[in-house]
Amino acid sequence: MSVPAFEPVEVIEGDLSRGLLLLCDHASNRLPPDYGDLGLPAAEFARHIAYDIGAAALTRALARGLGAPALMTTYSRLLIDPNRGEDDPTLLMRLSDGAVIPGNRYADAAERERRLQRFHRPYHLRIDAMLDEMLALGTVPVIIAIHSFTPFWKTFARPWHAGILWDRDPRLAVPLIQALESEAGLVVGDNEPYLGALKNDTMYRHGTMRGLAHALVEVRQDLIGDAEGVAVWTERFLRLLPPLLGAKDLRDVRLHGSKTDSQPTALSQE
Helix, strand or coil: CCCCCCCEEEEEECHHHHHHEEEEECCCCCCCCCHCCCCCCCHHHHCCCCCCCCCCHHHHHHHHHHHHCCCCEECCCCCCCCCCCCCCCCCCEEEECCCHHHHHHHCCHHHHHHHHHHHHHHHHHHHHHHHHHHHHHCCCCCCCCCCCCCCCCCCECCCCEEEEECCCCCCCHHHHHHHCCCCCCCEECCCCCCCCCCCCCCCHHHCCCCCCCCCEEEEEEHHHHHHHHHHHHHHHHHHHHHHCCCCHHCCCCCCCCCHHHCCCCCCCCC
């Protein structure tokens, strides 16, 4: 039985010689037609459990403004989470922030493998291929992943406007934190609201393991939930990023290792 065609990766074209690749792991709340709605009501797909609100719009705007290519997933993380390693127990969530996901409840090893082959692996293979293209042009690329986070975690009001997640490679993350902190009124998280060291996630696989400078950007969802907010943060990053991306040490392959290499289990992320 054939399955409906579904392209798991959206490619935003850009100048590869710039040596910058933007990623958006949780860009979409869509599902392939053959998976229906996974047994969930429509309201659940408007929540953070389905995608990172505002992240896709911000990624598109930054790609356009920086002239850089971007890769974005086209499926909801409720189907399979592209920002998890293949062996991560949260790869296919059966329960997420109080919502039971009926379509995942009985997903067995064979179904897990089908989703890896159709959705998860094509995204990561495309990332590897684009990074290899940049290297072939003679430029060591830098990777920036765009995410968003909820204003509240349970009853805790998160004070950060944005956060930068990183592991052991400080080359882009630390200057970016400092640049954001120089903006009046911004509360910036250093590995907040999540920890940046997660074994086999996107940054581990394509940044840490390849020795490429990288940073994961988190912006609070209420700040980029509409076009006006996206425009504000686009302008901010278009001012702050170009000077940082000109640093020479970003253009070296340096293996810093990971904090997770000496830990028996991955550090948790929401």
